Amino acid sequence: MPADRQPVGAHYGVRDWLAQRVTSLVMLAYTLLVLGIVLWNGGLDHASWRALFASGPFRIATFLFMTALLLHAWVGVRNILMDYVKPLSVRLALQIVTLCALVAYAGWTLQILWGHA
Amino acid sequence: MAVADRPVVRPRPVYLNLIAIRQPVPAIVSIMHRITGALLFLAGIPLLLWLIQRLLASPEAYEAASRTLAAPLGKVAVFGVVWGYLFHLLAGIRHLTLDLRAGLTLASARSSAAAVLVLSLLLAAVVAVRLW
Numbered sequence: 001m002p003a004d005r006q007p008v009g010a011h012y013g014v015r016d017w018l019a020q021r022v023t024s025l026v027m028l029a030y031t032l033l034v035l036g037i038v039l040w041n042g043g044l045d046h047a048s049w050r051a052l053f054a055s056g057p058f059r060i061a062t063f064l065f066m067t068a069l070l071l072h073a074w075v076g077v078r079n080i081l082m083d084y085v086k087p088l089s090v091r092l093a094l095q096i097v098t099l100c101a102l103v104a105y106a107g108w109t110l111q112i113l114w115g116h117a
Numbered sequence: 118m119a120v121a122d123r124p125v126v127r128p129r130p131v132y133l134n135l136i137a138i139r140q141p142v143p144a145i146v147s148i149m150h151r152i153t154g155a156l157l158f159l160a161g162i163p164l165l166l167w168l169i170q171r172l173l174a175s176p177e178a179y180e181a182a183s184r185t186l187a188a189p190l191g192k193v194a195v196f197g198v199v200w201g202y203l204f205h206l207l208a209g210i211r212h213l214t215l216d217l218r219a220g221l222t223l224a225s226a227r228s229s230a231a232a233v234l235v236l237s238l239l240l241a242a243v244v245a246v247r248l249w
Contacts, residue, residue, distance in 0.1 A: 021216065024209050031206065046179035049172045073158045080155060098158075105162055112170050
């Protein structure tokens with residue numbers, strides 16, 4: 001690894017840049033879908049939410065949205081940490097905390113979607 | 118060129134008082150994009166997951182969550198997350214159009230940034246009317 005490259009650096013490529021844009025489009029599509037469903041039905045009560053989330057395709061769509069959201073959050077939070085947190089040990093610690101939180105959220109999502117179906 | 122002939126290099130004035138500098142609209146939208154992103158990560162994701170779980174858990178949990186969100190503090194939280202999401206989404210769409218090399222002139226970049234601010238405030242006003 002060249003001396004000017006840090007293990008907690010940006011990986012110096014366009015992959016994250018592109019991922020941030022692709023995930024944003026996935027989230028935009030899901031947002032419009034849910035907004036459309038809610039407006040179409042004039043608001044949803046408990047039974048309607050349950051019926052909606054009982055649908056396999058909607059669960060998959062929600063899972064895709066949450067995956068996109070967590071990846072998007074990782075790229076964004078890491079950019080913020082790289083800009084403002086200069087001591088590398090502190091930056092690494094905060095990145096680890098962030099990653100742990102995001103993986104925990106992924107587990108929570110799975111539990112909600114398929115935990116007690 | 119002899120040392121004596123070189124132009125005198127005076128220290129350049131450094132003025133980085135971010136509060137006192139008048140920020141152009143695109144700069145305000147840019148930093149707000151970042152701030153809303155951070156807040157959506159810190160508060161938005163856990164609130165969203167909590168809400169989905171409560172909405173689906175049971176009729177009682179649904180009613181309890183509805184009451185929590187209808188309380189004054191709950192409404193403020195809902196408004197904050199929704200406005201933050203809308204602003205971040207609109208600023209993101211503006212970002213994508215800039216990536217496509219659309220609206221890159223200074224004038225159009227300024228007006229699209231102003232449009233993001235105004236449109237997000239209008240949509241937030243709709244949400245506020247529905248909430249209160």
